[in-house]
Amino acid sequence: MIIYYSGMRYKDKNKNEAIFQATIQLLNEIGFSEISMSKIAKRAQVSPGTIYVYFENKEDMLRKLFLNVEQKISSSMFQGLHHPLPVKARFELVMSNFIEFTINHKDEFLFFEQFCNSPLIDNVYPVDSNSMFEPLYKLIEEGKEQKLLKDYDTMLLLVLIYAPVTELAKQYFREEFEFNDKNVKDLIQASWDAIRA
Amino acid sequence: MIIYYSGMRYKDKNKNEAIFQATIQLLNEIGFSEISMSKIAKRAQVSPGTIYVYFENKEDMLRKLFLNVEQKISSSMFQGLHHPLPVKARFELVMSNFIEFTINHKDEFLFFEQFCNSPLIDNVYPVDSNSMFEPLYKLIEEGKEQKLLKDYDTMLLLVLIYAPVTELAKQYFREEFEFNDKNVKDLIQASWDAIRA
Amino acid sequence: MIIYYSGMRYKDKNKNEAIFQATIQLLNEIGFSEISMSKIAKRAQVSPGTIYVYFENKEDMLRKLFLNVEQKISSSMFQGLHHPLPVKARFELVMSNFIEFTINHKDEFLFFEQFCNSPLIDNVYPVDSNSMFEPLYKLIEEGKEQKLLKDYDTMLLLVLIYAPVTELAKQYFREEFEFNDKNVKDLIQASWDAIRA
Amino acid sequence: MIIYYSGMRYKDKNKNEAIFQATIQLLNEIGFSEISMSKIAKRAQVSPGTIYVYFENKEDMLRKLFLNVEQKISSSMFQGLHHPLPVKARFELVMSNFIEFTINHKDEFLFFEQFCNSPLIDNVYPVDSNSMFEPLYKLIEEGKEQKLLKDYDTMLLLVLIYAPVTELAKQYFREEFEFNDKNVKDLIQASWDAIRA
DNA sequence: GATGAATGAGAGTTCATTCAT
DNA sequence: CATGAATGAACTCTCATTCAT
Numbered sequence: 001m002i003i004y005y006s007g008m009r010y011k012d013k014n015k016n017e018a019i020f021q022a023t024i025q026l027l028n029e030i031g032f033s034e035i036s037m038s039k040i041a042k043r044a045q046v047s048p049g050t051i052y053v054y055f056e057n058k059e060d061m062l063r064k065l066f067l068n069v070e071q072k073i074s075s076s077m078f079q080g081l082h083h084p085l086p087v088k089a090r091f092e093l094v095m096s097n098f099i100e101f102t103i104n105h106k107d108e109f110l111f112f113e114q115f116c117n118s119p120l121i122d123n124v125y126p127v128d129s130n131s132m133f134e135p136l137y138k139l140i141e142e143g144k145e146q147k148l149l150k151d152y153d154t155m156l157l158l159v160l161i162y163a164p165v166t167e168l169a170k171q172y173f174r175e176e177f178e179f180n181d182k183n184v185k186d187l188i189q190a191s192w193d194a195i196r197a
Numbered sequence: 198m199i200i201y202y203s204g205m206r207y208k209d210k211n212k213n214e215a216i217f218q219a220t221i222q223l224l225n226e227i228g229f230s231e232i233s234m235s236k237i238a239k240r241a242q243v244s245p246g247t248i249y250v251y252f253e254n255k256e257d258m259l260r261k262l263f264l265n266v267e268q269k270i271s272s273s274m275f276q277g278l279h280h281p282l283p284v285k286a287r288f289e290l291v292m293s294n295f296i297e298f299t300i301n302h303k304d305e306f307l308f309f310e311q312f313c314n315s316p317l318i319d320n321v322y323p324v325d326s327n328s329m330f331e332p333l334y335k336l337i338e339e340g341k342e343q344k345l346l347k348d349y350d351t352m353l354l355l356v357l358i359y360a361p362v363t364e365l366a367k368q369y370f371r372e373e374f375e376f377n378d379k380n381v382k383d384l385i386q387a388s389w390d391a392i393r394a
Numbered sequence: 395m396i397i398y399y400s401g402m403r404y405k406d407k408n409k410n411e412a413i414f415q416a417t418i419q420l421l422n423e424i425g426f427s428e429i430s431m432s433k434i435a436k437r438a439q440v441s442p443g444t445i446y447v448y449f450e451n452k453e454d455m456l457r458k459l460f461l462n463v464e465q466k467i468s469s470s471m472f473q474g475l476h477h478p479l480p481v482k483a484r485f486e487l488v489m490s491n492f493i494e495f496t497i498n499h500k501d502e503f504l505f506f507e508q509f510c511n512s513p514l515i516d517n518v519y520p521v522d523s524n525s526m527f528e529p530l531y532k533l534i535e536e537g538k539e540q541k542l543l544k545d546y547d548t549m550l551l552l553v554l555i556y557a558p559v560t561e562l563a564k565q566y567f568r569e570e571f572e573f574n575d576k577n578v579k580d581l582i583q584a585s586w587d588a589i590r591a
Numbered sequence: 592m593i594i595y596y597s598g599m600r601y602k603d604k605n606k607n608e609a610i611f612q613a614t615i616q617l618l619n620e621i622g623f624s625e626i627s628m629s630k631i632a633k634r635a636q637v638s639p640g641t642i643y644v645y646f647e648n649k650e651d652m653l654r655k656l657f658l659n660v661e662q663k664i665s666s667s668m669f670q671g672l673h674h675p676l677p678v679k680a681r682f683e684l685v686m687s688n689f690i691e692f693t694i695n696h697k698d699e700f701l702f703f704e705q706f707c708n709s710p711l712i713d714n715v716y717p718v719d720s721n722s723m724f725e726p727l728y729k730l731i732e733e734g735k736e737q738k739l740l741k742d743y744d745t746m747l748l749l750v751l752i753y754a755p756v757t758e759l760a761k762q763y764f765r766e767e768f769e770f771n772d773k774n775v776k777d778l779i780q781a782s783w784d785a786i787r788a
Numbered sequence: 789g790a791t792g793a794a795t796g797a798g799a800g801t802t803c804a805t806t807c808a809t
Numbered sequence: 810c811a812t813g814a815a816t817g818a819a820c821t822c823t824c825a826t827t828c829a830t
Binding site: 421422423424425426427429507508510511512513514544546547549550551553554556557558560561562564565570571572577580581584585587588589590 | 624750
């Protein structure tokens with residue numbers, strides 16, 4: 001589908017998305033060492049040349065894909081986060097949002113983790129790599145001010161609550177952990193125990 | 198060290214190690230997508246052909262390197278772990294061993310994380326991927342039996358204590374977190390709070 | 395000749411043929427043990443990568459080249475073969491067609507012989523390797539029915555007439571035999587004597 | 592087995608032969624394009640270095656192997672050839688010797704044919720390539736003097752009798768022709784008919 | 789915008805050969 | 810004599826990218 005917009009001709013959103021999806025899938029199937037523009041093109045059912053209509057080069061495409069996925073994760077994670085709610089309620093909401101996103105978006109999530117653990121991430125964030133968790137960071141600082149949370153380094157507290165989620169998600173996709181209701185509740189409880197004063 | 202027997206020239210342990218070190222360094226510098234056997238050979242100061250004297254192919258080399266690093270991490274982590282010690286003391290020992298290893302073996306650790314988050318890991322462990330943490334798994338089960346720890350899924354408790362360590366180590370190498378004495382103490386304390394009954 | 399359709403750049407028949415000719419020439423000059431895709435590309439004045447636009451791999455290229463040459467030989471051999479002609483006349487026509495083709499297409503012929511005598515031929519014909527001579531086979535059977543030819547195994551009679559031609563052609567190219575009018579006439583006569591009743 | 596000979600230490604005949612046999616087998620299995628010194632060494636159960644004790648290089652080894660096989664064929668072919676026998680009897684003896692050798696020495700024969708049809712043959716015989724058939728050549732000339740054979744070019748007559756044998760042998764090994772007693776008799780008869788006056 | 793033929797560079801791997809033992 | 814580790818060149822093939830259409 002091509003959208004015309006006040007005299008301007010827009011690129012086909014579907015092709016862009018098809019390229020993104022093909023890349024995410026292939027990266028999870030064969031990894032960075034084996035992926036190639038031709039394979040991506042074949043999977044996305046476009047010509048190799050077409051990718052260069054949408055992106056400057058391979059690096060540019062991967063960077064834009066990463067930022068796109070990061071945006072999706074971030075907006076899902078903080079969905080429905082109204083300030084009036086007390087700190088603990090907001091913590092629980094963010095945690096369930098995050099868990100829900102990961103288990104429902106396997107490909108995006110695993111791509112994100114693979115990318116973050118590779119040196120490619122250095123080309124994306126020359127300065128700061130945790131802007132995605134900014135609202136959560138703020139929430140923890142608020143909790144510390146209210147003496148609800150431990151007076152530890154904020155980054156330490158931040159990691160204590162998100163690292164287990166991502167790690168358990170990976171175990172879940174390897175079928176070595178089950179994300180049933182009890183486990184979700186337990187995870188949120190234990191995470192709270194880790195950081196509460 | 199080269200060992201000679203009659204009529205043979207034996208494989209050089211140093212060459213094997215040089216190839217491993219070159220691979221680890223390059224993977225952390227440029228990643229899986231940019232690494233190549235020629236670059237590894239150049240960094241290790243051997244001929245490209247020489248790598249194939251020691252390993253069947255690229256995949257075989259990476260797999261053997263991974264298992265080698267995993268062995269190093271595992272043996273460091275459980276160093277000095279005598280059974281007579283109480284559960285909490287053993288927990289604290291394992292945690293500090295683990296933290297100490299990661300911050301003192303940047304290259305090995307980051308390679309390990311990158312590898313674990315790539316699809317290559319699937320070729321290494323067709324069945325079970327947490328054998329490295331087996332003694333820690335057992336320790337948690339013992340703690341659960343003694344009612345010291347929460348009666349949660351053991352994998353959940355396991356992840357709650359190791360995931361923050363690896364994540365903070367990565368932040369540390371990005372200079373976004375400091376591993377001073379207080380932070381180490383706090384991390385161990387918070388992890389214990391997360392899992393204790 | 396390059397044919398363009400809208401929005402596409404089409405494959406160039408000349409490039410395909412240039413690759414075939416370069417391969418035939420090089421195989422006759424240096425043989426299977428020394429030939430390489432790079433050498434072929436250089437001789438054909440294309441990039442090494444270009445060969446892989448036209449063929450899947452080396453084996454595929456050689457197989458297609460072989461079938462192409464076989465087709466040429468076969469169609470030359472049976473050119474002008476009208477059924478109304480008596481058996482002997484048809485025999486003589488096929489023989490002179492065959493002789494003429496071989497001495498006028500040195501490269502194709504020598505490539506064909508080299509290929510047929512290598513194990514590569516097994517990958518081309520999994521079942522039957524004499525389809526090229528099918529019409530000649532039929533002609534011999536007709537001659538046997540008319541009691542013109544010996545009542546021997548048809549394959550035996552077939553080989554008796556084509557094997558000397560190919561062998562003499564090779565001697566001719568080594569300048570150890572001359573294909574003058576007398577020798578051609580003698581060869582055809584002797585071959586007829588071999589098979590006639 | 593190592594043979595010591597008046598103060599000189601001889602090379603191991605078995606190793607030499609093992610290298611020859613390995614080469615012949617591999618050439619028939621995978622051909623000149625795929626063969627390599629390492630593969631030959633592995634098949635012969637010797638070290639790659641050992642081949643260079645016996646031969647100067649690959650080309651030297653192949654040339655010596657070819658001459659060795661040619662010698663075997665030639666001596667088998669003219670075995671029991673006493674001059675007192677009449678021309679036709681000698682012809683028949685040579686033919687049966689030749690047929691018998693080919694069908695009983697598949698590997699040597701197919702290697703010989705493959706080698707003769709490749710440009711490698713040019714490096715072996717810079718001048719004359721039919722010395723192997725010298726006695727047969729002489730026999731034909733004798734037959735021509737006795738007016739028993741056609742007064743054709745001797746090379747032509749020579750080829751008329753040996754080319755069908757080699758070609759049928761190849762068909763035999765592809766299981767497309769049967770070398771039973773009748774066919775052998777028929778082949779010899781037809782060959783005689785081809786050349787007799 | 790979209791195509792895919794075309795490319796030279798470089799990928800992983802094997803090569804013939806050497807030589808210290 | 811025999812070994813096999815070691816090598817750099819060369820192998821087959823794929824790469825990211827370009828560009829005429």
